[in-house]
Amino acid sequence: xxxxxxxxxxxxxxxxxxxxxxxxxxxxxxxxxxxxxxxxxxxxxxxxxxxxxxxxxxxxxxxxxxxxxxxxxxxxxxxxxxxxxxxxxxxxxxxxxxxxxxxxxxxxxxxxxxxxxxxxxxxxxxxxxxxxxxxxxxxxxxxxxxxxxxxxxxxxxxxxxxxxxxxxxxxxxxxxxxxxxxxxxxxxxxxxxxxxxxxxxxxxxxxxxxxxxxxxxxxx
Amino acid sequence: xxxxxxxxxxxxxxxxxxxxxxxxxxxxxxxxxxxxxxxxxxxxxxxxxxxxxxxxxxxxxxxxxxxxxxxxxxxxxxxxxxxxxxxxxxxxxxxxxxxxxxxxxxxxxxxxxxxxxxxxxxxxxxxxxxxxxxxxxxxxxxxxxxxxxxxxxxxxxxxxxxxxxxxxxxxxxxxxxxxxxxxxxxxxxxxxxxxxxxxxxxxxxxxxxxxxxxxx
Numbered sequence: 001x002x003x004x005x006x007x008x009x010x011x012x013x014x015x016x017x018x019x020x021x022x023x024x025x026x027x028x029x030x031x032x033x034x035x036x037x038x039x040x041x042x043x044x045x046x047x048x049x050x051x052x053x054x055x056x057x058x059x060x061x062x063x064x065x066x067x068x069x070x071x072x073x074x075x076x077x078x079x080x081x082x083x084x085x086x087x088x089x090x091x092x093x094x095x096x097x098x099x100x101x102x103x104x105x106x107x108x109x110x111x112x113x114x115x116x117x118x119x120x121x122x123x124x125x126x127x128x129x130x131x132x133x134x135x136x137x138x139x140x141x142x143x144x145x146x147x148x149x150x151x152x153x154x155x156x157x158x159x160x161x162x163x164x165x166x167x168x169x170x171x172x173x174x175x176x177x178x179x180x181x182x183x184x185x186x187x188x189x190x191x192x193x194x195x196x197x198x199x200x201x202x203x204x205x206x207x208x209x210x211x212x213x214x215x216x217x218x219x220x
Numbered sequence: 221x222x223x224x225x226x227x228x229x230x231x232x233x234x235x236x237x238x239x240x241x242x243x244x245x246x247x248x249x250x251x252x253x254x255x256x257x258x259x260x261x262x263x264x265x266x267x268x269x270x271x272x273x274x275x276x277x278x279x280x281x282x283x284x285x286x287x288x289x290x291x292x293x294x295x296x297x298x299x300x301x302x303x304x305x306x307x308x309x310x311x312x313x314x315x316x317x318x319x320x321x322x323x324x325x326x327x328x329x330x331x332x333x334x335x336x337x338x339x340x341x342x343x344x345x346x347x348x349x350x351x352x353x354x355x356x357x358x359x360x361x362x363x364x365x366x367x368x369x370x371x372x373x374x375x376x377x378x379x380x381x382x383x384x385x386x387x388x389x390x391x392x393x394x395x396x397x398x399x400x401x402x403x404x405x406x407x408x409x410x411x412x413x414x415x416x417x418x419x420x421x422x423x424x425x426x427x428x429x430x431x432x433x434x435x436x
Contacts, residue, residue: 051367052327063312067322074315093283096294103287106325108272148271 008056013173023206101167228276233392243425320386
């Protein structure tokens with residue numbers, strides 16, 4: 001079967017979210033870089049694939065698919081029988097709880113953590129002034145969410161139950177940046193169960209591979 | 221079999237998304253009012269069901285589930301054999317449904333919910349509408365709707381030629397935008413978006429829900 005094509009820079013959280021799933025499912029892929037600095041994602045060739053001008057995009061035969069979380073769901077379903085089993089649970093009820101925590105990531109974890117990552121890790125690099133009021137607001141929002149996660153993970157090894165799922169996977173990219181690049185790692189490390197969960201999921205082969213690829217890329 | 225319990229609030233867009241889906245799937249339910257105006261959603265009894273203290277939450281037998289979009293996917297999968305098919309007929313069609321569901325959640329919802337919140341909710345809580353925030357989000361929403369216009373000029377519904385969860389997710393906020401915020405021109409000025417809106421909002425399953433969303 002021909003390899004799927006994933007368009008996007010590895011540094012993009014959405015791109016690494018999709019790639020993590022491809023790696024968990026052991027799907028053959030080609031990672032095609034997109035140069036965000038040169039605004040390649042806003043050029044006609046890219047917009048023809050993704051009209052919102054955002055990364056990543058997946059091409060699988062005749063199907064062109066965007067939105068990283070949709071790509072994750074599609075890959076987990078299509079390749080359910082290979083790679084890491086159980087990413088979508090073993091029953092409809094298990095899947096439902098996985099979807100619930102994926103939505104929590106999408107609607108409650110992602111907005112404040114993305115904001116903090118952008119402001120604290122990237123804004124200065126790109127000459128954009130930091131907004132301290134908004135940083136404080138988002139840190140509070142993120143902390144409040146993490147308190148709920150702490151309680152949940154004190155009762156459950158992974159977010160949706162006893163097994164690693166796409167719900168945990170979805171959290172990898174933002175959390176990596178929070179811990180490594182914002183100076184706010186203690187948001188994660190100060191919470192016993194959140195920290196244990198983070199240490200666990202980020203030591204998976206798939207995420208180790210993405211870290212290796214990132215390091216190799218940054219040495220060029 | 222016990223009916224599904226929906227804990228929600230009649231004016232909540234997320235609650236109404238779920239009620240519309242239950243109607244589409246022809247599933248009976250019991251509605252349990254969580255009165256946001258009295259802070260019922262932050263009381264221990266409700267937090268035991270949903271630790272984030274937001275509506276809606278459903279109970280289906282042993283399963284307690286929150287996040288409206290996750291509830292939608294659960295209902296669409298569990299009741300696949302009855303009512304409207306909301307996930308397409310192939311894996312590829314389903315993938316496109318998920319894609320446009322994500323677009324709603326990531327690109328449509330943030331600006332539209334800010335507009336609706338500023339115009340409808342903030343004044344009712346004793347605050348005043350941040351007009352600059354409204355203008356900024358109208359512009360953002362306009363850009364998103366321009367892309368929808370292009371898409372809907374080639375496709376009857378968002379994911380293809382079939383009504384799906386992706387279209388359904390847009391109903392509650394667009395309803396408020398058009399009928400209670402006075403921003404209907406955002407929709408009516410775009411030919412294909414307008415036709416799509418007229419179509420999906422005229423579904424009887426939606427009209428039943430919309431009746432309970434009248435804003436005084």
